[in-house]
Amino acid sequence: MTPDPRARAEALYAxxxxxxxxxxxxxxxxGTHTMAIGRHGLRSRLPAGLRLISGxxxxxxxxxxSDVDRAIAMAREPGVILATFGDMLRVPGGHGSxxxxxxxxxxxxxxxxxxxxLALARGAPGKTVVFVGIGFETTCPTIAATMVRAQREGVDxxxxxxxxxxxxxxxxxxxxxxxxxxxxxxxxxxxxALIGIAPYEPLxxxxxxxxxxxxxxxxxxxxxAMLVEQVSAGVARVENQYARAVPAVGNPVxxxxxxxxxxxxxxxxxxxGTLPGTGLTPRPEFASMDARTRVPVAVPPPADxxxxxxxxxxxxxxxxxxxxxxxxxGCTPAHPVGPCMVSSEGACAAYHKYGGA
Amino acid sequence: MDARILLDHGEGxxxxxxxxxxxxxxxxxxxxxxxxxxxxxxxxxxxLTTDSFVVRPRFFPGGDVGKLAVCGTVxxxxxxGAVPRYLTCGFILEEGLPVADLERVVASMAAAARExxxxxxxxxxxxxxxxxxxxxxxxTSGVGFVPAxxxxxxxxxxxxxxxxxxxxxxxxxxxxxxxxxxxxxxTDLVSDCQPLADLAAxxxxxxxxxxxxxxxxxxxxxxxxxxLCEASRVGMAIREPAxxxxxxxxxxxxxxxxxxxxxxxxxxxxxxxxxxxxxxxLAALQAHPRGSGAAxxxxxxxxxxxxxxxxxxxxxxxxxxxxxxxxxxxx
Numbered sequence: 001m002t003p004d005p006r007a008r009a010e011a012l013y014a015x016x017x018x019x020x021x022x023x024x025x026x027x028x029x030x031g032t033h034t035m036a037i038g039r040h041g042l043r044s045r046l047p048a049g050l051r052l053i054s055g056x057x058x059x060x061x062x063x064x065x066s067d068v069d070r071a072i073a074m075a076r077e078p079g080v081i082l083a084t085f086g087d088m089l090r091v092p093g094g095h096g097s098x099x100x101x102x103x104x105x106x107x108x109x110x111x112x113x114x115x116x117x118l119a120l121a122r123g124a125p126g127k128t129v130v131f132v133g134i135g136f137e138t139t140c141p142t143i144a145a146t147m148v149r150a151q152r153e154g155v156d157x158x159x160x161x162x163x164x165x166x167x168x169x170x171x172x173x174x175x176x177x178x179x180x181x182x183x184x185x186x187x188x189x190x191x192x193a194l195i196g197i198a199p200y201e202p203l204x205x206x207x208x209x210x211x212x213x214x215x216x217x218x219x220x221x222x223x224x225a226m227l228v229e230q231v232s233a234g235v236a237r238v239e240n241q242y243a244r245a246v247p248a249v250g251n252p253v254x255x256x257x258x259x260x261x262x263x264x265x266x267x268x269x270x271x272x273g274t275l276p277g278t279g280l281t282p283r284p285e286f287a288s289m290d291a292r293t294r295v296p297v298a299v300p301p302p303a304d305x306x307x308x309x310x311x312x313x314x315x316x317x318x319x320x321x322x323x324x325x326x327x328x329x330g331c332t333p334a335h336p337v338g339p340c341m342v343s344s345e346g347a348c349a350a351y352h353k354y355g356g357a
Numbered sequence: 358m359d360a361r362i363l364l365d366h367g368e369g370x371x372x373x374x375x376x377x378x379x380x381x382x383x384x385x386x387x388x389x390x391x392x393x394x395x396x397x398x399x400x401x402x403x404x405l406t407t408d409s410f411v412v413r414p415r416f417f418p419g420g421d422v423g424k425l426a427v428c429g430t431v432x433x434x435x436x437x438g439a440v441p442r443y444l445t446c447g448f449i450l451e452e453g454l455p456v457a458d459l460e461r462v463v464a465s466m467a468a469a470a471r472e473x474x475x476x477x478x479x480x481x482x483x484x485x486x487x488x489x490x491x492x493x494x495x496x497t498s499g500v501g502f503v504p505a506x507x508x509x510x511x512x513x514x515x516x517x518x519x520x521x522x523x524x525x526x527x528x529x530x531x532x533x534x535x536x537x538x539x540x541x542x543x544t545d546l547v548s549d550c551q552p553l554a555d556l557a558a559x560x561x562x563x564x565x566x567x568x569x570x571x572x573x574x575x576x577x578x579x580x581x582x583x584x585l586c587e588a589s590r591v592g593m594a595i596r597e598p599a600x601x602x603x604x605x606x607x608x609x610x611x612x613x614x615x616x617x618x619x620x621x622x623x624x625x626x627x628x629x630x631x632x633x634x635x636x637x638x639l640a641a642l643q644a645h646p647r648g649s650g651a652a653x654x655x656x657x658x659x660x661x662x663x664x665x666x667x668x669x670x671x672x673x674x675x676x677x678x679x680x681x682x683x684x685x686x687x688x
Contacts, residue, residue, distance in 0.1 A: 006671055013671075042670070044673045045672050217668075218670070333679075354674050355676070355677050
């Protein structure tokens with residue numbers, strides 16, 4: 001039977017320490033990993049030569065300012081109710097936030113699921129409900145399912161503002177960038193449960209080890225140990241630490257639904273730029289549910305990030321959040337300057353919440 | 358009695374008198390003559406406090422705004438080492454409030470006051486227009502007697518002291534949040550709302566050297582302990598595996614992205630006691646029905662003023678003050 005967690009953790013700290021033979025930088029791509037690492041104080045027990053860097057792992061943080069501004073403009077249109085996950089409320093666009101717009105009277109409603117937004121549309125037949133479609137591969141299938149259902153039920157006042165992002169192609173872009181230095185990826189368990197493990201093979205082929213990792217602290221330590229062992233052995237493979245939840249093939253039903261409704265497109269990542277093939281747009285059969293055509297608004301092009309904000313470098317793994325000059329001084333969760341300080345899974349918010357360590 | 362609160366109930370005429378007689382005095386006890394102020398027997402040293410209660414929903418699993426209004430004020434007195442004696446209550450009522458709701462709240466206050474051993478000796482009612490308040494707000498003020506020689510203070514913690522908590526943390530905040538928001542979760546969790554005067558007295562009898570007590574309400578255990586660190590200019594370390602958190606609270610908080618160490622309690626106290634009295638203090642808490650889940654969770658160290666959590670996996674991280682309310686995680 002499983003020995004006690006503390007003993008297993010001590011064994012993993014020792015395994016990591018023994019395997020580490022050179023300075024190594026591992027990127028945890030998922031904000032949930034960043035939060036778990038902070039919450040369990042894992043950094044305090046890892047060897048000095050091992051650097052954990054946070055990637056663009058929060059869909060809220062990477063939503064470009066122009067999409068935030070577009071959502072605000074839509075919420076201000078007469079006859080429109082804008083439904084959004086609560087994380088988006090305080091994210092600064094180029095011209096204010098949804099919370100600010102709501103305080104000024106715009107119709108902004110926080111929902112906990114896309115189905116709730118659909119119910120809102122059913123209950124308000126005279127209004128157009130715009131759901132802000134934020135998410136990675138984990139969230140997109142449920143939004144796709146909601147759109148299929150809206151179509152089947154003939155709810156014609158429901159539409160979606162597509163701000164979706166795909167993770168593996170973005171990881172490839174990070175590795176291809178000449179400025180990044182990533183020795184291995186702690187791959188996101190939830191995303192992998194949907195997409196499976198094959199999409200990481202191109203990264204391994206580029207020489208970067210990938211380990212699909214769960215979210216319990218012991219999972220993360222084991223994932224780190226597996227990565228450090230690959231780095232030290234000079235190999236690069238895709239391994240699955242989280243096999244109890246992630247089948248190698250992922251979830252073909254959910255992915256089928258996603259591909260039924262959406263097609264890949266280029267997407268702008270906040271602070272990073274446009275990455276080819278990393279977004280999703282509704283297919284022609286679902287074009288009537290694209291909020292960009294249903295509620296046309298004109299949005300002046302904003303600056304992507306506020307002045308002085310280093311969120312872009314944080315999401316590329318070039319800076320740790322406390323290394324940003326604004327961290328904890330001009331920029332706090334109460335008064336966020338950049339997007340990574342707003343979202344509960346943003347790298348800066350995680351570092352701030354867990355003591356900047 | 359009318360079925361709903363009307364503006365007339367706050368105008369001082371016959372409707373007001375009827376409300377006072379049939380709702381408040383019926384539950385809280387009627388003096389022979391209603392004077393403008395209660396005249397009470399006093400003590401040499403008094404503890405005074407006041408608090409306002411605006412919880413939504415007003416009825417939640419394990420309590421309601423009335424019970425909370427009594428317990429909150431009683432507990433603020435009790436953790437100062439005072440014997441709570443008298444409360445006043447001020448109501449602000451929204452026009453249209455069902456009188457049955459008010460009566461339920463007042464009956465609950467009366468029951469909580471009996472349980473806590475305090476008398477509600479003065480009160481006031483105002484009625485405001487529909488939409489000007491959310492149903493019913495209550496303020497209570499309390500007076501307690503402080504025994505001679507007792508001097509508990511948040512500034513009295515010393516390196517080496519033991520830190521105890523009287524039961525599982527986060528029950529109240531989680532229960533109220535689930536009652537308010539639902540989130541589609543079903544749970545048997547109830548608020549820990551309860552008066553603590555007898556528990557505090559039992560602790561002080563067993564550990565007369567107790568440095569301080571606090572009830573970790575808004576901001577929860579961690580926020581309260583940070584206040585103690587600042588006030589005493591000491592560091593504190595608490596051990597995650599030793600901190601009692603109910604399974605339901607942990608699950609709900611995990612799901613919503615909240616930290617139970619920052620979620621409110623309404624029937625728990627934190628006690629800082631000298632090391633020599635730690636065993637007796639813990640035994641006294643655990644022997645009392647209101648403290649059966651008590652635990653020894655950590656120790657006071659030297660300065661600087663910071664609070665460190667030793668995690669279940671042997672990591673260490675500082676606990677820092679939240680900027681504001683914790684928001685449920687969405688994605």
